[in-house]
Amino acid sequence: MKRVDDFRLKFGKKEYVPLLIGGMGVDISTAELALEAARLGGIGHISDAMVQDVSDRRFDTEFVKEKTKFYKHNIDNSDKSVVQFDLGRLAEATKLHVGHTMEAKRGEGLIFINCMEKLTMNGPRETLQVRLNSALDAGIDGITLSAGLHLGSFALMADHPRFRDAKLGIIVSSVRALQLFLRKTARLDRLPDFVVIEGPLAGGHLGFGMDWAQYDLATIVGEIAQFLKTEQLDIPLIAAGGIFTGSDAVSFLELGAAALQVATRFTVARECGLPSKVKQEYFLASEEDIIVNTVSPTGYPMRMLRNTPAIGSGIRPNCEAYGYLLDGSGGCAYINAYNQQIALHPDGKNISVMDKTCLCTHMRNYNCWTCGSMTYRLKDTTRRLADGSYQELSAEHIFRDYQFSTDQKIALPSELASSI
Numbered sequence: 128m129k130r131v132d133d134f135r136l137k138f139g140k141k142e143y144v145p146l147l148i149g150g151m152g153v154d155i156s157t158a159e160l161a162l163e164a165a166r167l168g169g170i171g172h173i174s175d176a177m178v179q180d181v182s183d184r185r186f187d188t189e190f191v192k193e194k195t196k197f198y199k200h201n202i203d204n205s206d207k208s209v210v211q212f213d214l215g216r217l218a219e220a221t222k223l224h225v226g227h228t229m230e231a232k233r234g235e236g237l238i239f240i241n242c243m244e245k246l247t248m249n250g251p252r253e254t255l256q257v258r259l260n261s262a263l264d265a266g267i268d269g270i271t272l273s274a275g276l277h278l279g280s281f282a283l284m285a286d287h288p289r290f291r292d293a294k295l296g297i298i299v300s301s302v303r304a305l306q307l308f309l310r311k312t313a314r315l316d317r318l319p320d321f322v323v324i325e326g327p328l329a330g331g332h333l334g335f336g337m338d339w340a341q342y343d344l345a346t347i348v349g350e351i352a353q354f355l356k357t358e359q360l361d362i363p364l365i366a367a368g369g370i371f372t373g374s375d376a377v378s379f380l381e382l383g384a385a386a387l388q389v390a391t392r393f394t395v396a397r398e399c400g401l402p403s404k405v406k407q408e409y410f411l412a413s414e415e416d417i418i419v420n421t422v423s424p425t426g427y428p429m430r431m432l433r434n435t436p437a438i439g440s441g442i443r444p445n446c447e448a449y450g451y452l453l454d455g456s457g458g459c460a461y462i463n464a465y466n467q468q469i470a471l472h473p474d475g476k477n478i479s480v481m482d483k484t485c486l487c488t489h490m491r492n493y494n495c496w497t498c499g500s501m502t503y504r505l506k507d508t509t510r511r512l513a514d515g516s517y518q519e520l521s522a523e524h525i526f527r528d529y530q531f532s533t534d535q536k537i538a539l540p541s542e543l544a545s546s547i
């Protein structure tokens with residue numbers, strides 16, 4: 128019976144444990160979590176979502192305070208188009224986050240950064256260019272482009288000296304999205320080093336419509352593998368979404384995937400950024416508690432726990448401080464939804480906005496409990512403590528369980544030593 132450890136992900140002459148911990152913004156996939164994956168010979172992700180706020184928390188900088196002060200005059204204005212990011216400050220924050228993480232890296236694995244195109248930041252092209260190039264400047268091993276088609280993203284990095292040496296890849300959910308990306312980047316003569324195929328059971332935003340349940344990861348992996356074979360392209364495929372055990376992982380490796388990207392099992396790791404109270408909510412979830420809705424202002428469906436505090440919250444948009452989802456003209460679907468409620472309740476009291484949520488503020492405060500569809504099984508991966516709470520796990524325990532388990536088994540914390 129094969130184990131994940133019987134396979135290796137190859138980039139050139141280097142080999143890695145074929146396991147990536149996916150990017151989870153905002154700072155849910157912390158540097159500590161990513162560093163563990165790298166130490167154990169796999170690949171970890173940090174995320175550049177709301178990097179200025181992440182830097183403030185990690186390094187006591189004051190990027191958010193400064194930005195809020197600068198745009199204070201606009202807080203009561205429903206038009207947010209003046210709220211821009213200072214590109215120099217954005218570069219500084221990215222370099223701090225990435226640079227410190229890379230300095231701390233130990234072991235043979237890699238650290239990538241997850242970069243979402245949907246963080247349009249009231250200047251989609253310029254801000255993305257700064258985020259990508261600053262991460263390369265600061266020595267990131269690789270970049271995973273996500274939440275968008277990224278048709279222009281390779282070109283934004285093409286002049287960087289590390290454009291051809293850093294590992295660059297993209298997340299897609301269909302063969303069509305990959306075809307578009309390859310067509311658009313063809314003139315740069317630079318293929319992606321990897322393609323993550325994210326199926327409909329993943330956490331975070333979904334690359335499907337509300338008909339997501341009609342799709343299936345194995346089918347999409349098969350279609351993309353066939354397309355690459357026809358085109359005679361050799362790009363490692365990384366399967367993601369709903370892979371909960373080592374045996375699930377092996378089934379994708381046997382299907383031709385070069386590696387797996389997983390996230391949900393690590394949401395309850397000690398190194399994960401979610402507060403302990405929130406991790407307990409993930410443990411407690413039952414299958415019916417996991418829903419897919421359209422409250423994200425990005426326009427993508429998102430999976431989350433039903434009791435997520437962000438759902439129905441009517442807080443004032445916080446774009447002067449954050450503003451990561453402002454489109455190129457300073458708009459955001461939450462601002463529109465909020466303003467409609469204000470028009471109905473001009474006193475601004477007891478406002479509830481049901482159709483959209485202020486994703487920046489709620490993700491920042493860990494009040495948007497996004498999760499994968501297998502979250503209801505997390506309780507089976509640990510032990511219940513005397514006080515009724517569930518024991519958090521070490522990232523190493525979860526990583527090694529994926530790496531070595533067989534027969535759909537999941538090692539509980541105390542049993543791990545004997546299973547290796």
Ligand SMILES: Cc1cc2nc3c(=O)[nH]c(=O)nc-3n(C[C@H](O)[C@H](O)[C@H](O)COP(=O)(O)O)c2cc1C
Pocket residue numbers: 148149150151152153155174176241243273274298325328329330331332367368369370388389390391392394497498499500501
């Ligand atoms: C809490 C959470 C947050 C996530 N945030 C992001 C994100 O910011 N960007 C992204 O590309 N994917 C995000 N994802 C998706 C994961 O990186 C990963 O591809 C996917 O969840 C894998 O499926 P699994 O969770 O079933 O293992 C997130 C997933 C979770 C569970």
